[in-house]
Amino acid sequence: MVSANLRKIPLKEIMELPDNRILLPVKVNHNGENTIEIIPHKASMSYLSGYADPEYIENLQTISLPFLGAGTYRAFQVEGDSMSLYKDGAFIIGKYLEKATELKKGKSYLFVTRNEGITYKKLLKTEKETITVAADNLFYQPYSIPLADIFEIWEYACSISTQEFTKEDFNTDQLQIIELLKELKTEVKELNKNN
Known part of the structure; x- marks a missing residue:
């Protein structure tokens, strides 16, 4: 493992790398192992201006999930209903991807x-210059994001829920439709047997 004290290197020199790349600052524990920085929802706006700032990253709270294996990870707190599998306050842990070609x-x-x-x-x-993404919630339409507008990409690694799900959290109308379709399928099979 190669390490360097970034405080001794002028930040301007660190950030000007070929292909407009930046170094991804990460926090390490006393053993030199990467930790998972936590980005709470209320800090998401400040993350946009501090994601490349080693001092900002150093001040974030961290967790460790050794079962994730090698890689650089961050935990982002989710809010909103576009990804219906997660309640507000849940954390999505993402693994850092260096290139859009890894998507x-x-x-x-x-x-x-x-x-x-x-x-x-x-x-x-x-596509060559854009990606098309979608929410889990079908209420929201898919849309394109220009690759030039993407600063970082974090692939889903795991999640941590901070609230327990109940039966009421699941759309009972949708479950009823699924049950109706199953019943229809069974009835069609029975009709086919009798003909």
Whole structure:
């Protein structure tokens, strides 16, 4: 493992890398192992201006989840109803991706973008200069994000719920429709047997 004290290197020199890349500052524990920085929802706006600032990252709270294995991870707190599988306050832990070419159709990602800030969406397709993403909640339409507007990409690694789900949290209308379809399927099979 190679390490350096970034405080001794002028920040301007660190940030000016080829291909407009920046170093991703990470916090390490006393053993030199990466920790998972926690980005609470209330800090998401300040993250947009501090994500490349080692001092900002150093002041974030951290957790450790050794079962995640190698990689760089961050925990982002979610809020809103676009990703209906998570209640407000849940944390999505993402694994850092260095390149958009690592994106996989059908997987979920946290995108740190110029216009939207931090958004958690499922990838529908990639094109030369844009990606198309969608929410789990069908109320929201899929939309495109220019690759040039994406600062960071974090692939879903795991989640931590801070509230317990109840039966009422699930859409009973949708469950009833599924049950009706199952019953219809059974009835069609029975009709086919009798003919």
